[in-house]
Amino acid sequence: MIDLDNISNQQTEFIKTENHIPVYQDEFWTAKQRQMSSLHEISYRACFKGELPHFFIDKYSQEGDVIYDPFAGRGTTAVQASLMGRRFISNDINPLSAILAEPRTNPPSFAAVAKRLEQIPLDLELPPEDDQDLLPFYHPETLQELKALRYYLQVKRASGTEDILDRWIRMVATNRLTGHSSGFFSYYTMPPNLAVSPERQKKINLKYSHKGFLYKDVKALILKKTKSLLKDKPENWPGLGGQFLHSDAAQTYAIADNSVKLIITSPPFLDQVQYVKDNWLRCWFNHLDADQIEKRITHLSSPEKWSQAMGQIFREFYRVLQPGGMGAFEVGEVRKGKVYLEDLVLPELIKADLVPQALLINSQEFSKTANIWGVKNNLKGTNTNRIILFQKE
Ligand SMILES: C[S@@+](CC[C@H](N)C(=O)[O-])C[C@H]1O[C@@H](n2cnc3c(N)ncnc32)[C@H](O)[C@@H]1O
Structure with missing residues (x-):
């Protein structure tokens, strides 16, 4: 006992x-x-x-x-x-x-994450396959960056070359997808741990249009969150x-x-x-x-x-x-x-x-x-x- x-x-x-x-x-x-x-x-x-x-x-x-x-x-x-x-x-x-x-x-070092992020190309044009469901959440340029990052990570994973830096970036990006503060990739939405449906998000957009439909810099937000996660x-x-x-x-x-x-x-x-x-x-x-x-x-x-x-x-x-x-x-x-x-x-x-x-x-x-x-x-x-x-x- x-x-x-x-x-x-x-x-x-x-x-x-x-x-x-x-x-x-x-x-x-x-x-x-x-x-x-x-x-x-x-x-x-x-x-x-x-x-x-x-x-x-x-x-x-x-x-x-x-x-x-x-x-x-x-x-x-x-x-x-x-x-x-x-x-x-x-x-x-x-x-x-x-x-x-x-x-x-x-966890990796901040400097190593920053260096890896610099090397990831986010200007790729990808097919608009899921855009209809995603555009209620993201500015078109943010969505393009996000899709390019998703593609990069998928290629790394599929080729067996995804390392701890890629996985860190994947983890932070996954966490930044939706939320109601300026630190998230999305427009104003529900709390960060819950993604609503595209239809519901369209309604939120109408209600909160005064908050604006801003472009978010994907790499800058990943770095900002990395810094705060690694603080301790x-x-x-x-x-x-x-x-x-x-x-x-x-x-x-x-x-x-x-x-x-x-x-x-x-x-x-x-x-x-x-x-x-x-x-x-x-x-x-x-x-x-x-x-x-x-x-x-x-x-x-x-x-x-x-x-x-x-x-x-x-x-x-x-x-x-x-x-x-x-x-x-x-x-x-x-x-x-x-x-x-x-x-x-x-x-x-x-x-x-x-x-x-x-x-x-x-x-x-x-x-x-x-x-x-x-x-x-x-x-x-x-x-x-x-x-x-x-x-x-
Ligand atoms: C209450 S949450 C756990 C939260 C966790 N304590 C934390 O701090 O994040 C319950 C989890 O159980 C997982 N889950 C549900 N059914 C399961 C199963 N049969 N076997 C293993 N995991 C399961 C869910 O995916 C969910 O992440």
Whole structure:
């Protein structure tokens, strides 16, 4: 058993045992938020902050251990593990995940990125095949530069000569595709981690025409974002490298038995987020087949089916975890507070022979509530993370 008394500082409130596990509520990592590395600053639907993996990596692993995230998204766990001198395995069924994560687990220098950008020709004339869907988002000259960059990256990838500098540029460009500030390639649009449909964008353009339809300099914006991402890069990079997979989290055959020290992850919450639809422009830029990815993703509206799917994944966790290895599984409340995912997860963990240790509720608005029902009510709509901590004994 782990020592739960050491889970946090003195102010941690032990609330009640529910489902036979203790529930703790505290501001576990809020205070540290501004200290996290600029390397995390890439948007992604439903991502967690670097503070979450930092907290568990610090508590439950040593340098050199393998940290695994089966639903990696933008790769917050892999980047944080690298920053802390751990090895990692980063898996996501969507190959976009590795495109966003891998370059930040071994970041190049600013000077090298700038030099490579200079060498990339962006004045190529390419056929107007997808332009109808893309012109609602981009000034025609920006679109031409973007298509030329996409073509360059595709040729490099297909010829097997894409290197870390190309992959860094691909990652930054993918991140800059849409957003509502001047730092993005697009016209004014919805938040950066969500691309709306071309039809919806046409409506946004009508509504926000006063913001202008400006040309954006693709290379200049990539450089600007590169500079801000690399701001906190340690002089001596502590990363030990790792493995990127895009398997179903229930079938990760590339991971050896008993090889993982710590799992840190957050699954899709039922069918709440449209991971593929919202990323359609990112898929286009990277020549990914969004329809094929969509078919494979776990997107289930039925709580029963979702629990079963998690059950299969927990059996896989049992296989890959070392004896004594730990897991931190972040869930949330869905259906406007009517479904608490931890209630669905706990029985499945137990069936998979994993031992739930605690439910940690990280809350920015820490309230001293005496029972778990009160906590659930109090935390509605506040900024919380709910993490089930478990162990393979
Ligand atoms: C909540 S997000 C993870 C966000 C991540 N914690 C981060 O900080 O970016 C869930 C991820 O699970 C992925 N996913 C969905 N179904 C999957 C499956 N069956 N196996 C592996 N990954 C899956 C989605 O593509 C999505 O990126």
